[in-house]
Amino acid sequence: MSTIFSQIRDRKIPATFVYEDDAIFAIKDIMPQAKEHILIIPKKEIATMNDITDDDTLLLGKMMIAASKIAGDIGIAESGYRLVMNCNENAGQTVFQIHMHLLGGEILQSGFGGKQ
């Protein structure tokens, strides 16, 4: 059973794409938590950050490079942005295909979220 992100990757579910290459795609988050909220997603399905291996080194680097490029493209590089990856329940991961959140376009709350 493929994840919702793989269904978006395969154009079975619509989304607003902002970037795509052979390894990665990026879409606007459906429930934005900031003025700009982009999800950077590997095309390869990896369930959580616990499942990455040395084989994924290049892929993970490509996610960071894509984030930097997208931030420039959407005009938030200089004002600033935050990159976040959630892993499993305590971090609130809801889609089990690793993805990086790119958040910006406004002043973000300080801190990284401790106890609720």
Ligand code: 5GP
């Ligand atoms: P997580 O909580 O797993 O770190 O983040 C999953 C993100 O995916 C959430 O911010 C959620 O709003 C977003 N999301 C879930 N389903 C969809 C969808 O169908 N389309 C888009 N564009 N984003 C989605």
